[in-house]
Amino acid sequence: MYNNLKPILESELAAAKENGTYKVERVLESAQGREIKVGRKKYLNFCANNYLGLSGTELLEKASEKAVKKWGFGLASVRFICGTQTVHKDLERAVAGLVGAEDAVLYSSCFMANVGLFQTFFGAEDVIISDELNHASIIDAVRLSKASREIYKHMDMNDLEEKLKASAGKRLRVIATDGVYSMDGDIAPLKEICDLADKYDALVMVDDAHATGVMGKNGGGTPEHCGVVRRVDFITGTFGKALGGAGGAFIATRKEAAEYLRNRSRAYLFSNSLDTAVAGTSLFVINHLKKHPEFRERLWENTKLFRELMKKNGFAVPNAQHPITPIMLGDEKKAVEMAKALFDEGIYVIGFAFPVVPKGKARIRVQISAAHTKEDIESAVEKFTKVGKKFGVV
Numbered sequence: 001m002y003n004n005l006k007p008i009l010e011s012e013l014a015a016a017k018e019n020g021t022y023k024v025e026r027v028l029e030s031a032q033g034r035e036i037k038v039g040r041k042k043y044l045n046f047c048a049n050n051y052l053g054l055s056g057t058e059l060l061e062k063a064s065e066k067a068v069k070k071w072g073f074g075l076a077s078v079r080f081i082c083g084t085q086t087v088h089k090d091l092e093r094a095v096a097g098l099v100g101a102e103d104a105v106l107y108s109s110c111f112m113a114n115v116g117l118f119q120t121f122f123g124a125e126d127v128i129i130s131d132e133l134n135h136a137s138i139i140d141a142v143r144l145s146k147a148s149r150e151i152y153k154h155m156d157m158n159d160l161e162e163k164l165k166a167s168a169g170k171r172l173r174v175i176a177t178d179g180v181y182s183m184d185g186d187i188a189p190l191k192e193i194c195d196l197a198d199k200y201d202a203l204v205m206v207d208d209a210h211a212t213g214v215m216g217k218n219g220g221g222t223p224e225h226c227g228v229v230r231r232v233d234f235i236t237g238t239f240g241k242a243l244g245g246a247g248g249a250f251i252a253t254r255k256e257a258a259e260y261l262r263n264r265s266r267a268y269l270f271s272n273s274l275d276t277a278v279a280g281t282s283l284f285v286i287n288h289l290k291k292h293p294e295f296r297e298r299l300w301e302n303t304k305l306f307r308e309l310m311k312k313n314g315f316a317v318p319n320a321q322h323p324i325t326p327i328m329l330g331d332e333k334k335a336v337e338m339a340k341a342l343f344d345e346g347i348y349v350i351g352f353a354f355p356v357v358p359k360g361k362a363r364i365r366v367q368i369s370a371a372h373t374k375e376d377i378e379s380a381v382e383k384f385t386k387v388g389k390k391f392g393v394v
């Protein structure tokens with residue numbers, strides 16, 4: 001009886017509109033890129049996870065055409081029946097090499113990779129110890145596993161140690177963390193986490209969605225950045241952000257763990273093979289980036305320039321390094337209205353307010369890309385300053 005459901009949905013949606021959590025989707029009339037078209041107007045885009053600037057490019061369009069030409073559009077099969085092609089095996093090897101793991105297993109998305117991971121390895125006799133600000137997909141994946149869970153305060157190593165001590169009786173303990181946190185761009189202290197894991201015989205899982213291809217000298221992600229490659233037992237990552245932006249994901253891990261996933265992971269076994277366009281293009285991207293460090297170099301130059309210019313112009317920019325750059329405003333209404341004013345000036349950024357971020361920590365989040373030119377960055381800062389003055393922020 002839909003009549004029973006309808007009023008519930010209506011009142012929930014009305015409440016969301018009231019408290020500011022209602023989501024409106026902006027419809028693009030162009031491909032993804034440094035500049036996007038919304039309606040008749042063009043906007044400089046500062047809110048995509050398109051860190052290396054590859055998404056929407058002709059380069060990847062060509063690579064995906066080539067992949068589909070060679071491997072066909074789709075497989076109509078799961079991996080273990082007749083859905084494994086050379087391109088899947090090659091991509092698994094390539095991504096394992098990129099992040100410094102022994103092997104990797106492909107998933108349709110990082111959300112599913114996280115679900116697959118906790119569900120497969122951890123049961124009722126185990127505990128997952130999770131950072132309080134972990135991504136929604138980790139939180140849900142942890143809930144879907146039969147393991148018990150402990151939450152530690154964000155990046156608080158003393159609290160993590162307490163939770164490790166308190167769970168000494170468990171068969172397995174695993175620490176779960178984002179590599180980079182998407183609201184602040186802060187990087188998990190993986191060295192300290194791995195040291196605690198060693199001390200208390202725990203495993204370490206890192207969700208590196210915002211870092212694979214981005215962080216580390218060779219784009220190996222936060223484990224490379226923090227100098228703990230091979231000390232991290234499980235890395236999940238996505239091809240849907242820096243590495244092309246279409247979708248697809250992986251778990252990179254030890255040899256036996258990968259073998260076990262291929263045998264037991266329900267999210268892997270009972271879901272279609274990663275599509276050929278994504279598999280072929282992701283493989284192309286990983287190989288291409290090896291020969292073209294300039295994508296990452298440009299990203300860091302742009303990030304540094306934007307952070308410096310914003311600080312110079314009086315904005316509150318926390319000290320971090322990632323291209324995710326929060327401009328702290330505090331006031332909820334200001335964050336949302338300033339983002340709107342910037343949009344009117346041709347700069348597409350998003351304002352985040354409670355409950356997405358803590359009360360009093362409202363902000364505009366800027367995401368820098370290698371696709372941006374120096375002029376784009378300068379133009380964004382100029383518009384920020386103009387709008388910021390109007391709102392009394394600088």
Ligand SMILES: *Cc1c(COP(=O)(O)O)cnc(C)c1O
Nearest residue numbers: 109110111135137207209238240
């Ligand atoms: C974006 C994101 C995901 C989801 O990745 P998909 O491949 O789009 O499912 C998972 N974890 C984190 C930390 C993310 O930022």
